[in-house]
Amino acid sequence: MNDLISTKKELEKVVLVAVRTPEVSEQEVNEYLDELAFLAETAGAEPVKRFVQSLPLPDKRYFVGSGKLEEIIEYVKVHEDVNAIIFDDELTPSQLRNLEHAFKRRILDRTNLILDIFARRARTAHAKTQVELAQYQYLLPRLTRMWTHLERQRGGIGMRGPGEKEIETDRRIIRDKISKLKSDLKKIDRQMATQRKNRGKLVRVALVGYTNVGKSTLMNTLSKSEVFAENKLFATLDTTVRKVVVGNLPFLLADTVGFIRKLPHHLVESFKSTLDEVREADILLHVVDISHPGFEKQIEIVNQTLHEIDDREKPMVMVFNKVDAFSYTEKEEDDLSPVKQENYSLEDLKKSWMAKDTKSIFISAREKTNFEEFRELLYREVVKIHVTRFPFNDFLYPDIEVE
Structure with missing residues (x-):
């Protein structure tokens, strides 16, 4: 095409x-x-x-x-x-x-x-x-x-789509193309499902979050790989899976496509196999751009999308990224107006619902701020699942309580 x-x-x-x-x-x-x-x-x-x-x-x-x-x-x-x-x-x-x-x-x-x-x-x-x-x-x-x-009018944004030299106007032809593409995707989905089965029993961790929150940068830092990362929306579409070792513990880490407000339902449906990485994950790392003024709304949108993909409860860690870019406006002492989000310091946020209601950590993937603490938290979460699959190895992790 x-x-x-x-x-x-x-x-x-x-x-x-x-x-x-x-x-x-x-x-x-x-x-x-x-x-x-x-x-x-x-x-x-x-x-x-x-x-x-x-x-x-x-x-x-x-x-x-x-x-x-x-x-x-x-x-x-x-x-x-x-x-x-x-x-x-x-x-x-x-x-x-x-x-x-x-x-x-x-x-x-x-x-x-x-x-x-x-x-x-x-x-x-x-x-x-x-x-x-x-x-x-x-x-x-x-x-x-x-x-x-x-x-x-050829060319320009929004025009990078299906098209032929002679413009087709027959809806039947388009429906036939849709049918063929669906058939092609089913074959690819089966291949990818086989690949997932062949990965064995290793614990699966998936990076999820709004688009452009730093998932790929976090993936690169954790796995020491070179996943494409760029300060643009949807910098990467294909799910990347890497084997990662933290301490003495191996597990699989998947970097998934970013979510966004009003994500077109056509994309959600056609990217089903990509989203299967989220469905089959044992642990979700919900990455949040703490420096974004609308990060709370972004959290809500991601949680809603995750529920639509898979409504099963699974362990989640909130990873508040980009603390190096975080800023706030300190209120004057005589200012009696209500406190707004932009008036909360990072320390205030760490004491809020975000740190109390879920497992959470505040980091900078780019600057590696608080990164050892993050690795330790991730290690402990992975071990809890690992020892249930490989109980003969539980003596290696005597300080971890299995829930």
Whole structure:
């Protein structure tokens, strides 16, 4: 399948649009747009303007109301170098069609943007097949609009998707492709399941967490390997498994794809085999970027996604990473306003629910801050499971209590 790749050297300029519903605070919508901007930059674009409208629900025709629509149209008319408008939600086929007609520009939604990044990041045949399946499933209900759009304007973000020299408009052909990709994935899934069985009884530990929290850096530090790590969203898609030895204890460590708010359901379904590493893990290391202003919301999203993947209870350690980048604003003594999250010091956070309700540790994977304490905690958690599988070795770990 031919990728439609832009030959432009300079970054595409894009406008970001969000609707703030009553249950979303102003701070939250700003954080959501910050994340959308980061997604756009990861995809190779430059966000130049943001528009936010408060509505009870997104408008059924244009996502935003008529007044805000005219405001954005006027901005795009004045700034002719704007290439695309990106919306922070999944748009319906009719909304996409109406917006494209109104703007005469490329229209992308959050799902399309994430799919584009996944397409850019896919390296192995497995990841490419998974992404291609998710793309076709997304495109099928939008088929008429998308193919005519691809024919008119090739290249650019959101266009790194399935396409042929002669644009296909036959839904049956697309469904056949989806069927074949599903069949291919089943074969790959069986191969990967066999690989997992061949790993034996070694304890399995999986790194999970929001995207870009430092899982790959932690993997590299623990396993002394060179897993690709970059300060961009979804830097790696393929699950990497390494045999790690801490002290005298070997176990398997898996680095999984990062989660994100509103992760497209097409991706969750097509990446099922990748997520099996999470399902089959004995211990989860939930890595959190403690320096991110919205880290508590990210914890909530990851926990919700984990529950959807596997609702079985299993041991979890909260690993609060990037303490080297953590900062806070100290309140003045005469300031009587309520204490906000940005006013909590690292010591305050260590005494909060995060340290009391679950096993937790605060580290910097990059700077190796508190890393020996982390290794000791991980060692003790792995031993608890290891001695149940290899009881003849329990004399090696006399100080560990098996629950």
